[in-house]
Amino acid sequence: MIKILKYTEYLYLAVAIASIYKIITLWGVAQQETYIFIFFAVISIAMFLFRRNYRRKFEKRKQDNQN
Known part of the structure; x- marks a missing residue:
């Protein structure tokens, strides 16, 4: 799940x-x-x-539950 x-x-x-490249061209x-x-570009960033941020919180919560 985390890899996805x-x-x-x-x-x-x-x-x-890709959007920034198209902006330049x-x-x-x-x-x-x-x-x-x-x-x-703005929405993608x-x-x-x-x-x-969501993945890091999910990983931390998963690690806390294992301990």
């Missing part, structure tokens, strides 16, 4: 990196699409941080 949570948090990070060309990718 770790993979999903890095999936959000990959989406953020579209910056002067298509302004409307750039705003969409900025939104995706926020979800990465949220998932990482």
Whole structure:
């Protein structure tokens, strides 16, 4: 279960990196699409941080229950 949570948090990070790449490539060309990718990047980074925090709490709770 923990490995799945770790993979999903890095999936959000990959989406953020891909969105930042698209932001850089579209910056002067298509302004409307750039705003969409900025939104995706911000949400993906926020979800990465949220998932990482949630996974750490879950691991700590599991470790405390074992002791």
